[in-house]
Amino acid sequence: MRQRSLVILTSVLTTGALTLTACGSRDNGKSGDSGSGNTLTIGVDAPLSGENSTTGLGIQYGVQIAVDDANKNNWVPGVKFKVNALDDKAQPATGQSNATSLVGDDKTIGAVGPLNSGVAQSMQQVFTSANMVEISPSNTNPELTQGKNWQTSKKRPFKTYFRTATTDALQGGFAATYAYNGLKKKKAFVVDDKQTYGAGLAKIFNASFSKLGGKIAGTDHVNTGDKDFSSLVTRIKKSGADILYYGGQYDESSLITKQLKDAGVKIPLFGGDGMFASTYIETAGKASEGDLATSVGVPADTLPAAKQFIQTYKSKGYKGDYAAYGAYAYDAATAIIKAVKAAVDANGGKLPSDIKNGLRAKVVDGVQKANFEGITGKVSFDQYGDTQNKQLTVYQVENGKWKAVKTGTFNG
Amino acid sequence: MNTLPQQLANGLLLGSMYGLIAIGYTMVYGIVQLINFAHGEIFMTGAFGALTVYFYILPGGTSMWAAVPLMLVGGGIVAILVAVGAERFAYRPLRQAPRLAPLITAIGLSLALQEVVRNFYPGADKARAFPSLDTTHDLGSVTIKDADIFLIVAAAVCMSALAWFVRKSRTGRAMQATAQDPDTAQLMGIDTNRIIVVAFAIGGFFAAVAAVSYGLKYGNIDYRMGFLMGLKAFTAAVLGGIGNIYGAMLGGLVLGIAETMAATYINNIPGMQQLGGQSWANVWAFCLLILVLLLRPQGLLGERVADRA
Amino acid sequence: MTETTKTPDTPGTPSADAVIAPDRQGLIPLPAAAARALTLVGGIATVASTFLAWTWTADFPGDLTVYGYPGGLQWLTLVGGALVALFALAGYGVRGLGWLAPAGPTGPAVLTALGALGVTWYTVIAIAVELGGLVNLEPGGYVAAVASLTTVIGAFGLPAGADETRRAKEAFTAYLKAHGRSRLRLAIAGVKFLNAYIGKPDHIAAPQTVPGWLQRLAVTAVTMAGLGIFSYGIDIPSEEGETFIGYLVVIVFAVWALHTAGLLDRFSRLVAAHRGFALAMGFVAAILFPFTQTDDHYANIGVNILIFGTVALGLNIVVGLAGLLDLGYVAFLGVGAYTAALVSGSEFSKFSGVQFPFWAAALTGAAASLVFGVLIGAPTLRLRGDYLAIVTLGFGEIFRIAVNNMDGVSGPDITNGPNGIPSIPDLSFFGFNFGTAHDLGGFTIGRFANYYLLMVLIMAIVVLVYTRAADSRIGRSWIAIREDETAATAMGINGFRVKLIAFALGATLAGLAGTVSAHVTYSVVPNPYQFAGAAPPNSAFLLAAVVLGGMGTVAGPLLGAALLYLLPEKLVFLQDKSLLAFGVALILLMRFRPEGIIANRRRQLEFHETGQLDVPQQTTLTDEPAVTKAGA
Incomplete structure (x- = not known):
């Protein structure tokens, strides 16, 4: 009796297990014939919860608006797009797992993201192995596209990785030139937040500013999450610097500028596009008056498409902050969609049937050849996958608003 | 320009804030041997409580003389409610549980509180501006602003009030008794549950005072502000000798000054140019903590507790 | 039985x-x-x-x-x-x-x-x-x-x-008697009633x-x-x-x-009764897992869970067996990962010319972690209880900040700072390249499945070390120290030495897992090695995995790790409320099962007070020792 019952236990449980496993495969097979055969997915990978989620959500909804526009205007006839946004929580391992998930899905043709360079490093190879295009709207580390020795001999490590953001080299150099020539500042104090973006930016600024003949009054590094900068401010005060350059995000820079001005040091703070957001002015208040930031592209209010984008973002009530990377994300998604269109056109107006092994490679080629007017300016990529949009703008806070003070190109 | 006095003042101010928050850790620990890791988040909710009073309850243009006391009350109420609620619903059921269970609860609570504020407080997914007191005063080579004066005065008043309360009042002495021996205290007719609630409430109120000073000083608050401050305050409590309220304040001041000094002067030491600056300050602060604990395992003012591991 | x-x-x-x-x-x-x-x-x-x-x-x-x-x-x-x-x-x-x-x-x-x-x-x-x-x-x-x-x-x-009914009624009335009547109390009593009614x-x-x-x-x-x-x-x-x-x-x-x-x-x-056999079956099941999957993504999740679980198991020695609260444990994973990255032959490594074979890299990583474990442990393990907790927390932070700063700009040039060390090459054993997919008897084993299988091997080593250590003389000393340090010391156990061994062993195992994780993710960066964050691994999550799963057990931390990894992963539909849900889930789990999902027998007895302290473990006195031996 006992023996038999164990046999039954065995058989029941094994049957249960087998049915359950079978069930898993049925779902996968089924999703194809549910009437959405011509829907392609664009993946998004960014931190959507926790620390960096404000910026991450801006990326997600930037892509969402691009996809909505494509569907509404029927950019690719007969093909609809949808967004699959995955949360990487700013963790490399999670980002990588998201990448394998996107690569494994046979409806996904490309991905936009991630936000953090550190996460990108663990994803690039996954996408390259699967021949899937990945466009980051925010990674600025030159090494990602130009290899380790980017200053001496550029070499592209990953052929499917592109970015619509400019590298640190451009922004840092442009800022240094403007600070030295435009603002006639001679003594800069350079601070960064010890993150890939901020440290890279500060390093380039430091080098360019010294090369121009400026003096570096001092340097320091802070940690993200720091709130009290009083000792730093005291040192800046002592150094007699006439400008403070900060490489990092607005979370810290808005605190620094406030504490700086409160201590009676009335020098402007200059930063990169990581702090070019209205939040900076809102949180720093009056202290932000006169502060500067560089950003890629021409000012948004000179481009109707960009204005339209901001309007849509606001009217849909999307969370997050579009200001930092939303527009780059929009352009990145558009580049993918246009590449799909090119592939469809080349295929006689029909979507190639083999997405994993056919379409993805064509989309990579298409993105490489992209050339259109996006909302951040012209979208096209050089042989390393970097954007060729070298248009930069310096903004300054004037009466509580960012105002463009200089637009130009930088090749440095 | 000699920056030493200014840097000392910076450290002292930062340290007072650590000290105020550390009181909450140390009182709770002294009585129930529980590290309330969510205390940093109680501090954070206190700040948002005060912000609510200023932006959503008081009419616009209220003078800061009237607003600040009301913000203290509002922040205090919120922080006390959160602290006591956490005690009642999250920690109390676990009082007999393994020692680590409340720690995990605290981590969960800390995450949950942050996310509640981020998701449901208007505009809290980014930093929110907080009314600040920015008028500056030059005292010799030291520049301080009104918010700094408020912080120092608040910390001094709170500390003396607490010292009086613990030593002289009935509840205060009951607290001391409970901290020494909960079982005996209970046998002597002390309602230990009530004492624990009072400890949480005092901790919550002090955190709220610190939170208001924080807002007035830095001019903005965000849902993550409690994490690092909480961690530092906990360090301060241990540094001063956990369980000892004077130790918490002293630990806070020592930690604050140590951080400031480390950020400023370490890179002047030959051979350590690269190991100074603000990004290494926390490292030096923790090194100091480890050093102090090695020499005085019970902390600066802690008593040698026989077997309370 | x-x-x-x-x-x-x-x-x-x-x-x-x-x-x-x-x-x-x-x-x-x-x-x-x-x-x-x-x-x-x-x-x-x-x-x-x-x-x-x-x-x-x-x-x-x-x-x-x-x-x-x-x-x-x-x-x-x-x-x-x-x-x-x-x-x-x-x-x-x-x-x-x-x-x-x-x-x-x-x-x-x-x-x-x-x-x-x-x-x-x-x-x-x-x-x-x-x-x-x-x-x-x-x-x-x-x-x-x-x-x-x-x-x-x-x-x-x-x-x-009859039993259930009686117990349920007793629970109901006992609660009301103790707390008085009100609507809320009645409801709670009802829950207690139900709990006893359906209880075992x-x-x-x-x-x-x-x-x-x-x-x-x-x-x-x-x-x-x-x-x-x-x-x-x-x-x-x-x-x-x-x-x-x-x-x-x-x-x-x-x-x-x-x-x-x-x-x-x-x-x-x-x-x-069949411990060895059950363990073997567990590993067979783990090995079979990638063969049930068609998509490498699930192997990727699997390998991450295994890494996380292995580290949690290492932490379990420190926390679960020796009772030392370590809040900076993830740093040892970091030491292992960074060491492996430095000797991996990545061009971004400081020693970019050096490429160790994996066995050597794994040993180096484990050894580096061991050294750090001893360095941290030796001065601090004399501290008791929560003082140790803050010191380990401090060490964890020191590690992360130091690694983040050692880029030659704000510190010595070792770790490449915030950029980390990317482009870590895939492993290769005897011509078997882990980076590419292989066909094994009709099944395609992708890159992550390769690493998954490697991780199963490492997990087996860790489980072996764990069980052997726990059952040994030193393991019993750990438990003695955990239960009552004074008494244990009085009985002649060298508390410091024993604790140091636990600390060092735990660190070594975490370092070993770290060496694999560096290769899996292609890069190491300082960010993940923090005290608390939104995603594993971080020290708080590791501790949560151990406590949630059940301290002092083998299966507990593994289950806890799987749960903690999968929950946030599968809760994405909650979007930005997923962390909130996760926090609440942690509180509730601890509220209703503080001894962990898989409770250590001894702890369960401790927790559900029997009125008798330190009940000796009876499971060892089974009736069929002969069968156990034969089966093992």
């Missing part, structure tokens, strides 16, 4: 029970026969309802629109219904099903019925809410809802054992002895079933969060029911 749950006072004979059993009725006054029939029919009807369409559109995850073939959540309802039906049949005394509920079928029937109700109603409500209105329900949905409700009514009408009885009849091979067969079957259930859960696509919730509901209730039925007790006794 020993009756481990035996309480010292009453042996509890059935005749005594019969005397004190005034009523043989369930909570809902139904004739026993009617209740049984209702439960059975309800269960079968629930199963049947899953073959109908529940909604009209495929927009709801899992496509519940097909007649004649269940999908997504319907499968889970089906399993729930089938389990109820089984227990109901066992209640009828059907021959061959008696073993299903050695402790009486009522409790399990109630629980599985609740599970089925939960998942069905959850689905139906989710359909109505997500698609906007009850209109979206097809008749099948209503049928399912009604059927599952009927089942629950029937199950509550089942005659309860104290005494379960000992099973008849069956041949060893059959026992091993049962272990095999359960392991394979576990693998199947686990793969199903992991395979649920992240965008089908609803299905995952349903899956969790069914699992929780089914496991609870199995526990109440007394099957878990029997199984754990079986495992105890």
